[in-house]
Amino acid sequence: MSARRPVTVALVEASFGLSGSTLSLCTLVKRLDLARFAPRIVVSRVEQETYARSRLDGAIPISRITPRRGLKGTRWARRGGLRARVAAVLDLFLVTLPYALALRRFIRRQGIELVHHNNGFDVATVVLCRVLGIPLIAYQRGSEWNSWLVRRLAPHATHYIANSEATRQDLLALGISGHQISVVFPPVDLADFRPESGAPGVSATAAPDPERAAFGVGPETLSFGIVGQLQEWKGQRVFLRAAQHVIAARPDARAWVIGSAPAGGEAYAHELRTLARELGIADRVVFTGFVTDVPGFIRLLDVVVHASTYPEPFGRVIVEAMLVGRPVVASDAGGPREIIAPERTGLLVPPGDERAMARAILRLLGDGALRARLADAARIEAVQRFSAEQHARQVEEIYDATLGHGILAVAAGCSGLPAPSSRGGRP
DSSP, X not given: OOOOOOEEEEEEOOOSSSOHHHHHHHHHHHHSOTTTEEEEEEESSHHHHHHHHHHSOTTSOEEEOOOOOOSTTSHHHHTOHHHHHHHHHHHIIIIIHHHHHHHHHHHHHHTOSEEEETTSOOHHHHHHHHHHTOOEEEEEOSOOOOOHHHHHHXXXXXXXXXXXXXXXXXXXXXXXXXXXXXXXXXXXXXXXXXXXXXXXXXXXXXOOOOOGXXXXXXXXXXXXXXXXXXXXXXXXXXXXXXXXXXXXXXTTOEEEEEBOOOTTOHHHHHHHHHHHHHTTOGGGEEEEESOSOHHHHHTTOSEEEOOOSSOBSOOHHHHHHHHHTOOEEEESSBHHHHHXXXXXXXXXXXXXXXXXXXXXXXXXXXXXHHHHHHHHHHHHHHHHHOBHHHHHXXXXXXXXXXXXXXXXXXXXXXXXXXXXXXXXXXX
8 A cells, every 4th residue: 555645735924024933934844744744835025935945945845925915904994993894895805815816826736735824814815725625724823803704704714723822812702613723832943042152062063143242232241132023012112111221220231122124114113213312222222123143143132021012922032032041021911921930931021011121121130140040941941842843743733633634632722732830820
């Protein structure tokens, strides 16, 4: 009896820009069992395609289908009411239909048997897979646009993978059955996030890290920073206001804003620089712009800050900092609660509370032993809970169960991974 041929899987990355979801997709594909699954990748942006080609085997096909920007994310539509309904209808014709037709051509051309949508629920993909009779797995990375159309169509995806329990709760609120949802944390390539150059187990051929001196910061200067795309909900404003308090108490410290704005977000990036000047700390803040070596820049920091003002669905940069061996101060909402055990693997502060954030940063800057204790415990836990190999095996189990080739060992509604302990009484 001949072995079953690999199942052709379309992994669709439909985000705007290069972010953690693209990194996660490539990390998964690198570890898929190619004897059982034949990945075919669809990206939406040139930078995503460039990154994927640099990380993956050249034999894996990568195509680009760029959806138009919709109206539902505009300030006009977010006012709700009639505006939101009009935006949803217009997006159906201007965005959804053209994208669905392009994706349909790709699916037929590639002989796709399973679709893995890497950016959660998508109207075009749900409808298309229903029409073609192809199973659809949606990796949900955050809360969904809660419209009548979404609530009506969302249950028709075959299965959802939620990136956290917080995201799972959002899916349940849309009326999706718990049996359709599994929680699997995003993967991190442990090889990319060594704790220090020269540390045990670190390859001597690893690329050199960036240096503080390139940004006018001395090697002994205490540094704290925020890492990620410059978006309002990521909380860079809160971070800068907290930095003002920190620098007033520790004039020797430097604040770092690491990352750039996505296309169309340049006004916010300019606003942050203006705010630094207004706060009187412009000469103490380093704005790096876009960086490719995220682990290297995290290693420049003594304290990594997560400042999202909206509940973060997961918080990939928190895990990355933990793996690098840097203590984290994070907003106490959403995914960070599932990652950090307060006072054991990091510190949590109320979202948007600049003074509480400043106190936590100052506490860590002033206590090297505490920084080391938190960082050591965090790295051990991150290695155990967020390995790419574990992620890939869990996703493959979901593929098998969806295709009817196996039983779902990753129980619906459960990550199969240990939650952080020492939660300090939080539910």
